[in-house]
Amino acid sequence: MKKDEVLLNLQNAVVLANFEDALSWTGYGLKEGIPPFELITEGLSKGMINVGKKYEDGDYYVTDMILSSGAMNEALTILLPFLKKRKSKYLGKVVLGSVTDDIHDIGKNIVATMLIGVGFDVYDLGVNVSKEEFINKAIEVQADIVGASAFMSSTYLYQLDIKKALDEAGLTPKVKYIIGGGAVYRQWAREIGADGFANDALEAVNLCKSFVSAKGV
Amino acid sequence: MAKGIKVIACQVMEKEIISIVGRESNATFVQYEYHDKPELLHNRIQEAIECSTDYQCIILGFGLCGGAIDGILAMTCPVIIPKIDDCIPLLLGSRERYEQEKKIESGTYFLNQGWIEYGNDALKDFYKWREMYGERKALWLINEIYKAYTRVAFINSGFEDKNRYLCYAGEVANFLNVKLDVLSGNLGFIRQLLNLEWDNDNYIKLEPGQKAERCMFRP
Numbered sequence: 229m230k231k232d233e234v235l236l237n238l239q240n241a242v243v244l245a246n247f248e249d250a251l252s253w254t255g256y257g258l259k260e261g262i263p264p265f266e267l268i269t270e271g272l273s274k275g276m277i278n279v280g281k282k283y284e285d286g287d288y289y290v291t292d293m294i295l296s297s298g299a300m301n302e303a304l305t306i307l308l309p310f311l312k313k314r315k316s317k318y319l320g321k322v323v324l325g326s327v328t329d330d331i332h333d334i335g336k337n338i339v340a341t342m343l344i345g346v347g348f349d350v351y352d353l354g355v356n357v358s359k360e361e362f363i364n365k366a367i368e369v370q371a372d373i374v375g376a377s378a379f380m381s382s383t384y385l386y387q388l389d390i391k392k393a394l395d396e397a398g399l400t401p402k403v404k405y406i407i408g409g410g411a412v413y414r415q416w417a418r419e420i421g422a423d424g425f426a427n428d429a430l431e432a433v434n435l436c437k438s439f440v441s442a443k444g445v
Numbered sequence: 446m447a448k449g450i451k452v453i454a455c456q457v458m459e460k461e462i463i464s465i466v467g468r469e470s471n472a473t474f475v476q477y478e479y480h481d482k483p484e485l486l487h488n489r490i491q492e493a494i495e496c497s498t499d500y501q502c503i504i505l506g507f508g509l510c511g512g513a514i515d516g517i518l519a520m521t522c523p524v525i526i527p528k529i530d531d532c533i534p535l536l537l538g539s540r541e542r543y544e545q546e547k548k549i550e551s552g553t554y555f556l557n558q559g560w561i562e563y564g565n566d567a568l569k570d571f572y573k574w575r576e577m578y579g580e581r582k583a584l585w586l587i588n589e590i591y592k593a594y595t596r597v598a599f600i601n602s603g604f605e606d607k608n609r610y611l612c613y614a615g616e617v618a619n620f621l622n623v624k625l626d627v628l629s630g631n632l633g634f635i636r637q638l639l640n641l642e643w644d645n646d647n648y649i650k651l652e653p654g655q656k657a658e659r660c661m662f663r664p
Binding site: 245291294295298329331332333334355356380381382385410411412413415416419 | 509511512515530540544547551552574577578582585586589590593594659660662663
């Protein structure tokens with residue numbers, strides 16, 4: 229089978245959230261000698277970008293996106309160990325998490341999957357992440373970007389705390405700080421001096437890409 | 446002549462609100478189903494405001510509700526909005542109590558009678574998603590979406606028929622394999638709201654022509 233067909237099948241597996249196909253076409257692609265990075269960027273990730281567009285157009289529910297993201301993650305469990313050996317391929321390092329007291333992570337998880345898909349090295353700290361954990365991880369991995377998600381109007385003020393902590397740790401402006409989540413709005417990002425705001429996963433990916441391309445990575 | 450006060454609220458609080466203002470009151474309840482699409486919920490609330498002319502003021506029984514209230518425009522009279530994310534603080538009596546309960550267990554899934562009657566929960570989601578995607582994917586989604594929840598808390602507002610709702614809340618807890626707690630409801634916050642006993646800390650007042658903004662909801 230031609231490489232393009234394998235990649236197309238991978239895209240379709242993600243679009244249709246077919247976990248088994250995502251796994252089997254990944255395995256097949258590896259066996260055929262397609263580079264793991266290409267399976268991600270030209271297969272899985274393109275599928276996920278399609279899913280993001282379908283969601284934006286109102287053709288997909290958020291549950292469709294979560295399922296597609298799950299299918300992509302299944303395949304990534306096979307592919308990521310290969311990528312770890314090829315650090316030079318990463319576009320940049322992103323530390324992600326949901327802020328203190330916030331247990332909502334659906335959007336953040338989709339962002340993480342899509343960022344991995346386009347070639348970022350993602351450190352997802354999970355939910356209820358303190359400013360110290362964000363800072364420590366950013367220092368430890370020498371992050372290019374830190375992203376904080378907040379879903380509640382009772383928790384999004386923590387995004388300001390993280391910005392202050394990044395400033396105090398001397399990480400800004402080198403480390404870019406982006407925010408998102410259900411409770412957050414563009415003006416809030418400007419108010420707290422964040423470098424960017426993303427309303428959805430596609431916007432987050434484009435934002436992160438713009439930072440690293442500006443850096444010339 | 447102004448017709449008094451108009452209440453526009455989410456139907457999950459219908460019983461609580463009716464118990465205070467009575468069935469004959471000027472209250473409109475907006476269907477819960479619009480919560481899944483905040484822009485639709487926004488439109489329904491705005492339409493209800495636009496249909497409510499000649500009132501002294503309009504009271505919204507909604508929180509920010511996923512951003513649905515962002516941009517709501519007061520038309521001919523002031524609009525009062527509680528400064529909350531969702532209706533849970535209204536059912537528990539205060540924002541402080543809500544914060545306290547979340548501190549006790551951050552992964553709390555709150556339910557009340559109205560929520561069980563009209564809203565979403567893990568069981569209803571499971572049945573809906575099973576229809577859409579089949580059992581395996583539905584279970585995968587439940588695990589993914591509800592994984593952070595560690596308890597179901599039933600808010601008991603003290604209505605006579607509460608037992609069957611409490612039983613159902615127990616079924617949801619069992620399904621998620623988490624514990625069930627019963628919290629006493631407190632209608633004090635709703636009562637203050639409906640009695641126009643507001644202050645800037647707890648409520649937003651939009652003057653005619655003014656729009657609600659997310660930043661107004663900051664504690």
